[in-house]
Amino acid sequence: MSQAASKPVPVPDEVSAPFFNGAREGRLMLQHCPSCNGWSFPVRERCPHCFAAGLQWRPASGRGTLYTFAIMHQVMNPGFAGAVPYNVSQIDLEEGVRMISNVVGVGNDALKIGMKLEAVFEDLDGNVSVPKFRPVAG
């Protein structure tokens, strides 16, 4: 889609490389803390729960529920001129982190707080993929 291609494409850096490498392979990678078993997002040096060092990237379930969302009508970046109105959503993942993303595969009118979602991965330019979320069938 030409519209999607004109949206900003993230530029992975050293600290976010595991996240984006995982997304290329269809996996949602999050940081996990071996000390307290807590998860975190987006990227941290130390665990936000117990403040231990040594966070490790692990594949997460990719499953969650819609915590809240809003429908954006303003064009704050030219890449979104053809995308408005679009949703920006907060998804509570089973691992206990709240991610910001877009819900796809369903109209904005059908979004319901609490609906079950799963991660899907969108290839942006052949090099970078990003997770989005779609309703779980059934």
Place this chain on the structure above:
Amino acid sequence: MVNQPRGAIVGLGVTPMGKIYGRRSVDFAAEAIALALDDAGLTKADVDGLLINANIPQDMDPRTQMALGFENLTLINVMNGYGSTAGAMMQYACMAIREGLAKTVVLVYADAPLTPSRGAGASYSGPHRFPLGGMAGLKAHYGDFGANLGYAMAAQRHMHLYGTTEDHLGIIAVGQRKWAQMSPWAQMKAPMTMEDHHNSRWIAQPLRLFDCCLVSNGAVAVVVTSPERARDLKQQPVYVRGYGTCSPGDNLNTARHPAVETGAKRSGEIAFRMAGITLGDIGSCQLYDCYTYTVLVTLEDYGFCKKGEGGPFVADGKLGPGGSLPTNTGGGQLSGYYMWAFTPLSEAVVQARGQGGERQVPRNDHILVSGNGGILNFHSTLILSRHASS
């Protein structure tokens, strides 16, 4: 000691607000400070402390002192807790004065984001602010730009949990517009009905244009000194009777409910205990109102009603003129002017002094002032009074 005033506000300066072009932030700051000193009956030579509120363009830095021509200051800093900063600046000023580090402290906020060629939203938080590197680039790809979306998501969650409606948000905007019509400083004076509110365009659904604050060029300054010294100055002193701040934490932690539980609760408890008063003593609220929703959730967290009942609480129009809890009586940030927490602070000083004219509230003994920054991340509370003690 409980009930001792922490400090006193003795001067207030507010520049013309809004689409005033061709002046820098520091130019507005100079005018506001001159107005505030004149209001206090003081001069530049009396000032030994300068606290500068950071702003989004970051053009109010410590060198503001030299741009203004102040010399030999014994207290200077730029402070930033986003929209909560004014409350923290007041804390710091009062503590420094009580410690003897300074006698006369100027607090200032200035900003000049509006230009003739760009809309208000683009001026304030255009795409230039959003980087593409690393995880930040992810937000940009999702289209998560600016504060509008964050507050819209918070309001959506509140609506889902408690049945809060567009009418509940609208009555706040309509009431504040009525107040604005009585304020000489307010930018928006055209009448607004509930229908006008509901017909205003979506910004980030469920928030409409009239749920969102203005963008302003201008500056506000206040002068703070000790309660003892305040008694000998030109104006009725406005005593700082209580203050508190609270920053609850990360909005992306699922153990938290940042959309509906803000730092107003904890910071309010601290400030009320310090002031030795209760909610019933408050005659008027000046609440940070970046969005209508912010007013609603702040009232809940201060305890004016139970959690979730903010909508029904405001539905009778009690915040507007003639209501039982006159709130944001200068029009607030929605219809007055957007100077971060210097908007509610400035109106609180006017009301506590009894200088509100047509919009003067009947009970002005104690005024509650809130600041809020980030996406409901940072909160400050001030309790101001015309009385040194209760």
